Amino acid sequence: MDPLQLILIIVGVVVFGIICGVVAFFLGTNYRRKVAEAEFGSAEEEARRIMNEAIKTAEGIKKESLVEAKDEIYKMRSEAEKEVKERRSEVQRQERRINQKEESLDRKMDNLEKKDDQLQRKLKDAEKKLKEAQDIKDEQFTMLEKISGFTADQAKEHLLDILDEELTHEKAVKIQNYDMQLKDEAEQKAREMISLAIQRCAAEHVSEATVSVVPLPTDEMKGRIIGREGRNIRALETLTGVDLIIDDTPEAITLSSFDPVRREIARLALEKLIIDGRIHPARIEEMVEKSRREVELKIKQAGERAVIEAGIHGMHHELVKLLGRMRYRTSYGQNVLDHSLEVSFIAGMLAAEIGADVNLAKRAGLLHDIGKSLNHEIDGSHVEIGVDVCKKYKENQEVIHAVAAHHGDIEAKTVVACLVQAADAISAARPGARRENLENYIKRLEKLEGIANAFNGVEKCFAIQAGREIRIMVKPEIVNDDQMVLTAREIVKRIEEELEYPGQIKVHVIRENRAIEYAK
Structure with a gap:
């Protein structure tokens, strides 16, 4: 509450008390005057006394109120002054902190400017030293070229050749290790299974001409x-x-x-x-x-007989007719129906050896060349046509995949597809199973030797064993022992990419070192 208002209230209370006293006095006086006029004199005196006392009381109250008001005003003033003092102290502290931060920022700016100047000087020194180093390097290169007799490009080429030789050796070692590991694990078992399947299969071979x-x-x-x-x-x-x-x-x-x-x-x-x-x-x-x-x-009868011989049931009648048409188809002189039956038998035997589905392997083997029944009438390879025909007549998906993968056009992802691939290669590679006309045979042998002769370091080569093996003699001063492995692998890749041939071709690379002296 404001001190002035407090004073006014106290004064109002005092005035009100005085007024009440005066009213009471007049009332009492009037009453006494009516009651006892006789006591009028004494009443006046009493009234004066009471009035004086009331005035004194009012003055006392007024003084006390003024004193209390002054005390309150002093107390409030003291608190206000204390609060102002505290705020002033806080402001001063904030000002001092701000001043300190400004001084700190000024010092940092000065340091940054000094560091920037130092950095610029160091950059200039570094550029100067770099230029000096480049000049020294150029001088050293010039001196090295004079000493070694190589230019910079020739030196790089020489280093790359050395690195290539080292990498060639490492690659050859890894390839040999990998081949040996594969052969150790798979060759023996594969030989046993394949030889057993071939011995158990006694299919006839019929050659037909055009x-x-x-x-x-x-x-x-x-x-x-x-x-x-x-x-x-x-x-x-x-x-x-x-x-x-x-x-x-x-x-x-x-x-x-x-x-x-x-x-x-x-x-x-x-x-x-x-x-x-x-x-x-x-x-x-x-x-x-x-x-x-x-x-x-x-x-129709040939197709039914083939299905019965293979022991297959539930084949679509249109597929049976297409199988029968293969009786009048030949591939490299080999009857396609007999070949398909042989593949079916071999695939079934291999499946039995490894615990796979024998019936599914036989079915896939019998249908693997079904596209050859139609390949003169429809565009596309016999693999594509065979896949479409099998899909059309709702054959098993594994059979369709085996048909699609039996020549390696796509990766074989099932056991049955791998078995059909192996059985197809065995049937085609059997001695006397297939024949070619003389002109194509000679052209294939000439192209086989031409592929080998195209490689650097090959001295001479000979296609032997009816084109199933090629022996390559390399120059020992050009092709080292490590490069022999890579050369053989590259020749195999070229043959696989450029030639069409039944069975497989063995690439035999020979490197011979000779020391010749003459006694005189």
Whole structure:
């Protein structure tokens, strides 16, 4: 509360007390005057006395109130002065702290400026020393070039050659160790399994050419087959899609076609016409159609027989027909159906040896070349066609994967696919299983030797064992022992990339050191 207000309240209380006393006095006086006029004199005196006492009392109260008000004002003033003093002290402390921080920042700025100047001087010194070092380095390089007789580029090349030789040695050692480890672990067991499977398999091998020869009873039959103005031979060639070669060969006609099914239809039709004796376009058309039905029946029977021999059940009837068509397909002179049956048997035996699914391995082996039934009619490799056909007729996914991977077009990720790959290679590599015509055979051997001769350091090479092995002699002064391993591996890669061949080719690299002296 404000001191002035407190004083006014005290004064008001005093005045109010005085007024109350005066009112009481007048009331008492009036009362006494009415009651006892006789005592009027004494009452006046009493009233004066009371009034004086009231005034004294009021003055005392007033003095006490003033004293209390002064004490309160003094106390409040003291507290205010104390608070102001404390705030002033706090402000002074803050000012001193701020001044100290400003002084500290000024000192730091001065130090930074000094350090910046020092850094600039050091940078200049460093640049100067770097330039001096570069000059010294250039002088040393010049001196080294004069001493060694090498330029900087030649020296770098020399160092790189040394490093390359060291790395070549390390790579060769690692490759040899890895090969030895693999051979130790896998070669013996693989030999046992493969040899057992081959011994247990006794498939026949049938070689067919792209021509068929039809015997004639007499040479006069050639004229009847040709017909008037060649109408009979044209009708037969048009209906069958086969070329009839009528030459000086006595009592024989040669049928030529890349499609064995067409060739077989034409052969049967021609034999029927020769037996019947009636040869004209209408009869030719009738006999061709009859022969086509017979061949289709043979195809179906061949497919069913193959499925029964392999012991496979639940195969789609269209796949069975395609299997039968492989009876009239050949690959490198090997009958495709016989090859597929052989792969099926070998894959099943290998699966039995390692505890895999025998039926699934047989199924995949039988269907692995199914694309060859259609590869003359549809664009794409026989692997792609086979995969599409198996997918179309809802074959097992593992069988489809084995078909897709049997030539290494994709990575084999299942045991069955690996078994089919191995069985296919075994069947194709069996001595006498496949044959090639002489021209392709010679070209393959020449290209095989050409690939080897293209490598640096090869002195001479020879393809032996019908192209299944190539022996390479290298120059010892160019190719060292470590580089021999890498050279053999690079030649193998080139052969795999550029050549097509059945089975496998052994690359044999030979390095010979000779010391020659003459006694005189």
